[in-house]
Amino acid sequence: MENAILKTGKKEKVNKKWQYIKNNKLLYVLLMPGLLLTLIFKYFPMYGVLLAFKDYNPLKGILASPWVGFDHFISFFNSPNFSVLLENTLKLSFYGLILGFFPPIILALSLNQIMSKKWKKRIQLILYAPNFISVVVIVGIIFILFSANGPINIIFNSITGENIKFMQNPDFFRPLYVFSGVWQAMGWSSILYTSALANVDTDLLDAAGIDGANIFQKIWHVDIPTIKPVMVINFILAAGGIMSVGYEKAYLMQTSLNLPTSEIISTYVYKVGLQQGNYGYSTAVGLFNSLINIILLIAANTVVKKLNDGKGL
Template sequence: MSSSNARFNHDPHWQLEKKKTNFQTARESFWKSRQLYLLLLPALIYLIVFQYIPMYGAFLAFKDFDPSLGILGSPWAGMKYFEMFFGGPNFGSLLSNTLLLSMYSLLIGFPIPIIFALFLNQLRPGVKRFVQTVTYAPFFISMVVLVSMLGIFLQPETGFINNIIVALGGDQINFMASAEWFRTVFITSGIWQTMGFNAIIYLAALSSVSPELHESAIVDGASKLRRIWHIDLPSILPTIIILLILAVGNLATVDWQKALLMQQGMNLSTSELIQTYVYKAGVINSNFSFGTAVGLFNSVINFVLLIAVNFIARKTSGNSLW
C-alpha cells in the first residue's frame, strides 16, 4: 500500500490532476461567494489606489527630487534628509510632542469608550438608543467646525467656559493660545467627538454575550457592577486587545489636521507635531524629499510599535492580529 501511494505521489499526471482539482475547487468556491467578493471590491480598490500605490512616493526620501526629472530620474541623496531631520534643532521637541500627545490620548481616551459601552449596555432600550444617538452625533462634525466651536466656547471674554470659571471666582484663561492647555483641550475635545462612535464596536461585542450568563448571575445575587466585571468585560476582552494593538500601532500618528487648526504662535512649543512639521516642510515649503523622509520615519515608528505590541499581546493573552 505504501509503495502504491509513493508511486501515485510521484506520478506527474496524478499531481497535475490534483492541481486541477484544487483549482476547480477554488474556482467553484469563488463563484459561490461572488456577491461577497463584489462587495469587497470597492474596499480593495481603495486600498490599492490610496494605500499601496502611494508607497511608490517613498523613494522621494532618498532622492534630491526635481519635478522636471520625476522621481526615478532625480539623483539619489542617500540618507541626507534623514540626517537633516535627526540633526535639526526641532527633532527632540517634535518627537516628544507627538509621543506625549499620543500616549495621553491613548491612556485617557482609549478606556472611556469601553466604560461608556459597558454602562450604556445596562440601560433600558429606549434610553439606550437616545443616549447613543446623542453621543454618536458629534462624530459627524467636521474638524474645521469643531475647532471653530472650541474657539467660541473657550474665548476668554465671552466663552461660557471662562464665564463659569469667573463665576466660581477664578481668572480668565486663554485656552486656545496657551501651550500648557493645548494637550488638555485637544484630548478632551477628541474624546467628546469620538466616544459614542468608538463605543459602537464594543456594544456590538456585548450583544453576543449570552443572556443566560446574566440570568444565572442575578439568581446568585450578583449586582450590576459584578456582572459587568465578571461577565461583560471578559466577553469583550479579545475585542479590546485587538483595538488596543491597532491604537498602539498608530501611536505616532496624531490627528494633525486638528492640531494644525488649533495652532497659534503662543502654543507652538506643544502643538508642533511631526505631522504638522511634515506638512509645512513638505507641502508649504515644497521640500518634498525632506517631508517624505520625516513622514517615513514616523511610519517606521508606527510599524515597530505595531509589531512589538502584537507580539506581546500574542504571548500574554493569545489574542493578536496575526
C-alpha cells in the same frame, strides 16, 4: 517514485484551490472593487516613497532626480526640531490612546444596563452626534468656549477675578486636544462594544444573579470577558496608529504661542512639504513616522499575545 508522488500531491492541492475559487467566484467578484481601490490608493502611491532618498526636482521628475541616500533622514535626526516633534507626537498620542480607550467601554457597559430601549436609543443618539461634527467646527467650538471672552473664562473670572489664556498657553493644548477628541469619538467608538454585549448569554447573567452576583460582579465576570476580544483588537489597532496624529485638528488649534507643544510630526511635514516645497525632506520625515508606527504595532501585538495566551492579530 517519491518525486512523482510529491508532484501528484501538489497538483491535487492546486486543483482543489482552483475548484474552491470556481465555487466561490461571486465572492471574489465582490472582492475585486475593494482590492482595486486598495491597489490604486494605497499601494501605487508608495512609488512616491522614493522622494525620501532623492534631491527631488519637479522638472526632472522622481526617477531622474539625483539620489542622496539617507541625507534627509540624517538632517532630520540632527535638527533641533527632532526631539521636540517626537516628544510632542508621542505624548499627544499616548494620552489620546490611554484616555480614549476606556470611556467607550465604560459607556457601552453603562448603556447595556439601561432596561428601557426607548431611553437607550435617545441617549445613544445624543452621544453619537458629536462624531458627525467636522473637525473645523469642533475647533471653532473650542476657540469660542475657551477664548479670553468665552463662557469658561467668564465663569472663571466671576469666581477668581482672573482670566486664563487657554489657547495661548502651551500647557493647555494637550488637555484641550485630547479631551475634545474623547468627547467627539466616545459615543461612536462604543458601538462595537455595544454590539458585542448584545451577544452576552442571558443564561450566564441569570445564573450569576441566582448565585447572588450584583451588577458590578456581573459586568466583571460576564460582560467584560465577552467584549475582551474586541478590546484587544481595538487596542492593537490604536497602538499601531499611535504616531498617526491627524494634522488637521492640531494645525487648526495651533497659535504662535502654543507651538512648543502643538507642533507635531504631521503638522511639520505639512509645513515643510507643501508650504516650503521641500518634498524630499518632508517625505523622509513622513516615512520615519510610518516606520515607528509599524514597530509600535508589532510591539503591541507581541505584548497582547503574551498577556492573552498567545492570541493576537
